[in-house]
Amino acid sequence: MKGKAALASDLARRTEEPQAPRVFRPTTKSPLGPVKIASTVSAVAPLLALLAILGILVHQALPAIKYNGLGFFVHNVWHPGNFYLQPVTTNGVLHPAQAEYGAWAIIAGTVLSSLIALVIALPASLGAALVISKLLGPRVRNALGVFLELLAGIPSVVFGLWGTLTIGPLLSRDIYPIVAKHMPDVIVLRWFRGSTGAGEGLLTSGIILAAMIIPIIASTSRDLFAQVPTLTEEGAEALGMTRMEVTTKVTVPWVSAGIIGATVLGLARALGETMAVAMVSGSVLGTLPTNIYSTFNTIAATIVTTLDSALIDGTGLAVRTLAEAALALMLVTLLANVGARLLVRKVSTTALPVGRGV
Amino acid sequence: MARDPEALTRIGVRTRRRKAASGAAISLGVIALALVIVPSVWIIAQVASKALPHMSWSVITTPGVGLGGGLENEIVGTLLITFGVALLAGFIGVMSGIYLSQFAHGRAASVLRGASEVLAGIPSIVVGYVGYVSLVVAFHWGFSLGAGLITLSVMVVPYIAKTTEVSLRQVPTSYVEGAEALGLNPGQILRTISLRTALPGIVTGLIVALAISVGETAPLLYTAGYSQSLPHVALTHSPLGYLTYAVWTFYNEPSAKAVQLSFDAAFLLIVLVLALITASRIIVARASRHREVA
Numbered sequence: 168m169k170g171k172a173a174l175a176s177d178l179a180r181r182t183e184e185p186q187a188p189r190v191f192r193p194t195t196k197s198p199l200g201p202v203k204i205a206s207t208v209s210a211v212a213p214l215l216a217l218l219a220i221l222g223i224l225v226h227q228a229l230p231a232i233k234y235n236g237l238g239f240f241v242h243n244v245w246h247p248g249n250f251y252l253q254p255v256t257t258n259g260v261l262h263p264a265q266a267e268y269g270a271w272a273i274i275a276g277t278v279l280s281s282l283i284a285l286v287i288a289l290p291a292s293l294g295a296a297l298v299i300s301k302l303l304g305p306r307v308r309n310a311l312g313v314f315l316e317l318l319a320g321i322p323s324v325v326f327g328l329w330g331t332l333t334i335g336p337l338l339s340r341d342i343y344p345i346v347a348k349h350m351p352d353v354i355v356l357r358w359f360r361g362s363t364g365a366g367e368g369l370l371t372s373g374i375i376l377a378a379m380i381i382p383i384i385a386s387t388s389r390d391l392f393a394q395v396p397t398l399t400e401e402g403a404e405a406l407g408m409t410r411m412e413v414t415t416k417v418t419v420p421w422v423s424a425g426i427i428g429a430t431v432l433g434l435a436r437a438l439g440e441t442m443a444v445a446m447v448s449g450s451v452l453g454t455l456p457t458n459i460y461s462t463f464n465t466i467a468a469t470i471v472t473t474l475d476s477a478l479i480d481g482t483g484l485a486v487r488t489l490a491e492a493a494l495a496l497m498l499v500t501l502l503a504n505v506g507a508r509l510l511v512r513k514v515s516t517t518a519l520p521v522g523r524g525v
Numbered sequence: 526m527a528r529d530p531e532a533l534t535r536i537g538v539r540t541r542r543r544k545a546a547s548g549a550a551i552s553l554g555v556i557a558l559a560l561v562i563v564p565s566v567w568i569i570a571q572v573a574s575k576a577l578p579h580m581s582w583s584v585i586t587t588p589g590v591g592l593g594g595g596l597e598n599e600i601v602g603t604l605l606i607t608f609g610v611a612l613l614a615g616f617i618g619v620m621s622g623i624y625l626s627q628f629a630h631g632r633a634a635s636v637l638r639g640a641s642e643v644l645a646g647i648p649s650i651v652v653g654y655v656g657y658v659s660l661v662v663a664f665h666w667g668f669s670l671g672a673g674l675i676t677l678s679v680m681v682v683p684y685i686a687k688t689t690e691v692s693l694r695q696v697p698t699s700y701v702e703g704a705e706a707l708g709l710n711p712g713q714i715l716r717t718i719s720l721r722t723a724l725p726g727i728v729t730g731l732i733v734a735l736a737i738s739v740g741e742t743a744p745l746l747y748t749a750g751y752s753q754s755l756p757h758v759a760l761t762h763s764p765l766g767y768l769t770y771a772v773w774t775f776y777n778e779p780s781a782k783a784v785q786l787s788f789d790a791a792f793l794l795i796v797l798v799l800a801l802i803t804a805s806r807i808i809v810a811r812a813s814r815h816r817e818v819a
């Protein structure tokens with residue numbers, strides 16, 4: 168039994184901080200002990216995994232960074248070297264003779280394919296999200312919400328399979344030649360002219376990537392649009408604005424920062440996407456795309472398609488060079504990810520989805 | 526207005542133009558919606574139409590032989606890996622969510638939460654690469670179930686942690702305070718009130734995480750390896766097959782049977798993933814109906 172004084176002090180403590188966040192204050196005898204220990208260890212695990220990944224990547228990449236130098240990011244060459252000659256030591260790094268690496272082509276390929284994906288996915292997702300949240304009834308709206316979730320769950324190899332065996336050949340046979348023939352020879356549009364290839368390349372990859380990031384951008388912006396107060400929109404409509412004017416002048420500006428965040432998150436996913444791109448890129452190394460249909464490669468796809476052949480390099484430089492590329496890719500995607508989250512957290516209550524955004 | 530008789534007509538013309546623009550914008554929106562819906566329906570329909578006509582029990586019940594045979598080894602492998610992820614990532618993820626929602630406060634909490642979100646943003650092939658150089662090579666585990674499922678778990682733990690944390694935070698404070706008033710200790714409250722109320726949300730997150738891990742390829746290629754024989758129940762030194770590998774490798778082979786297997790595997794993957802996501806939706810729907818009654 169507690170004494171009266173203890174009860175009073177307990178009451179005082181409780182009334183002092185009525186708005187304080189609810190936290191358990193287990194006594195030393197609390198049966199929560201093991202749970203608390205296990206959960207603390209588990210909660211630290213992701214942090215440890217993150218540090219381990221960073222540490223291992225840097226450790227792996229260091230010799231490659233030393234050997235390849237800063238030129239790695241601006242040169243365009245991919246020569247694992249001559250494995251039949253005696254390995255040579257340069258800058259304290261043992262490497263096959265004549266080995267030379269420059270990732271400019273795969274960096275450009277990564278950025279270009281993701282930008283193409285974004286140009287397609289952003290208007291499609293915003294349009295779809297606006298129609299879903301503002302024009303459709305609640306039943307259709309819910310059904311389409313579930314549909315977007317299912318879409319996000321389709322494995323990326325299945326997207327790749329569809330891209331390489333169905334949509335790629337179809338586009339290169341029926342659509343690309345017509346576009347290439349009629350595109351005027353002016354700035355930017357010039358990129359759509361020339362040889363259209365066999366359907367594996369930059370534009371096909373961009374289209375597949377767009378299909379993959381649409382669910383992320385669309386479902387996040389749908390949540391954002393649902394947050395815009397109805398009264399504000401109705402007020403705008405009462406002032407005589409048309410549906411489109413309400414959307415472009417009230418709804419979208421109200422949540423614009425959130426939309427930018429969702430877009431950057433989609434971009435980060437496109438930058439890091441591996442399997443689908445590896446299946447529709449055409450997998451060339453060391454050549455820059457000459458037009459929008461050209462075969463190309465991305466950092467992620469290069470890692471997945473060349474890691475097994477890189478193992479042949481007895482000095483390990485090829486594997487370490489892939490670590491250098493992976494490190495660069497990871498830093499860029501993390502920057503995009505963290506930036507997007509900070510931006511959205513600052514201005515909105517909707518948190519961006521974690522993980523694949525299902 | 527009286528001084529300018531044409532003003533009304535001008536306003537009329539402008540209104541008509543604005544309304545036409547609005548109508549055009551709405552049709553563009555509907556086209557956008559179609560752009561979102563059509564590809565996915567197309568993918569599912571196409572994979573089903575290529576896989577179903579040739580689908581037979583032998584595909585599911587025989588392991589692969591060269592470029593032919595069936596997919597039994599891949600199916601068992603995928604189920605084994607998914608089961609392992611459910612245990613490992615499920616435990617760490619749920620526990621981590623409990624910590625973040627119940628015990629964490631201040632700076633440490635936001636650091637842990639941030640680390641988890643950042644981890645989720647790392648491209649899957651980078652996680653796979655690190656799994657390869659550390660678990661497979663440095664630890665001498667070889668291509669194995671252990672290396673594959675740890676690598677995959679690293680990818681889905683943040684998602685499970687997040688959904689668990691959010692579900693636990695949504696437990697009404699009045700429930701917890703009621704239990705407190707009845708004299709339950711924190712352990713009992715967590716077990717009988719908080720976790721029970723949050724269970725549908727936690728299970729949903731877990732199922733979606735499993736759907737994600739069923740569909741992953743890049744983290745497994747260089748950690749789980751591949752094998753055509755049925756997987757051994759061994760954590761190390763024993764490579765195993767999985768469905769995404771069959772899709773990724775067989776589509777490119779110069780054999781109609783191999784391409785067929787690729788589509789069969791894709792079909793099984795879609796069925797598995799959609800079944801898992803549908804199950805999670807049903808749990809959510811049931812839980813919300815239950816809440817309305819109560």
